[in-house]
Amino acid sequence: PSRCGRSYTKFQVYTILNHGGKWDEAAKELRKRGYGGTDVMKGKKEGQEDVKKNVEKGEEDSDFVIALGSEITPQPIAWLWKGKIALGKATVIAGNPGLGKSQIGLVMAATVSRGGEWPVTKEKATKGAALILSAEDDPADTMIPRLITNKADLGNIRFLMMTKETRNDGTQEKRMFNLKQDTERLRNYLKKCGDISIVIIDPISAYLGD
Secondary structure, three states, X not given: OOOOOOOOOHHHHHHHHHHOOOHHHHHHHHHHOOOOOHXXXXXXXXXXXXXXXXXXXXXXXXXXXXXXXXXXXXXXXXXXXOOXXXXXXXXXXXXXXXXXXXXXXXXXXXXXXHOOEOOOOOOEOOOOEEEEEEOOOOHHHXXXXXXXXXXXXXXXXXXXXXXXXXXXXXXXXXXXXXXXXXXXXXXXXXXXXXXXXXXXXXXXXXXXXX
16 A cells, blocks of 8 residues: 655556555566566565565554564474374364263374374374373273273373462462463473373363363
């Protein structure tokens, strides 16, 4: 878009009117028509610099931190299960009660724990540890038997049972894990361990606090 009170080069006017301010597209079209050289590239560079200045000025006058797409370097996704579960990102398994969402989580934990094959795709999982938070099922009578059935390496299965909290008087109490309060603690624990590939929170609504 144009702005009052400033001058524009011929290239910038052409780009704004015919290509909606897309400098690369405009430069490519002009080169196809036999134009080009330093004038086109200079105009393209000036246009890009003008966009950057507008972004920086807009950020100064607002409460937002703005990132320019042209300055963001694309990064590949690291996959736990290729095309389905990404490492370091949240994945939500949603559905009505009784459909087996908890069982799916335990199958994934077991697969990772032993470096087994993923269902359907038959790709081999990178072996690692699994951390499980469950507010519904008991580890001893429900989850461990299910994990054994799925051939889990139980040495790579960990259960987060409670959070330790230090009171003002120096004594400690134990309470239920709370995502609002304990996310940073969990992040530090994962970094310290270094071998946990998957964290399962089941159900997440039980750990959101009041």
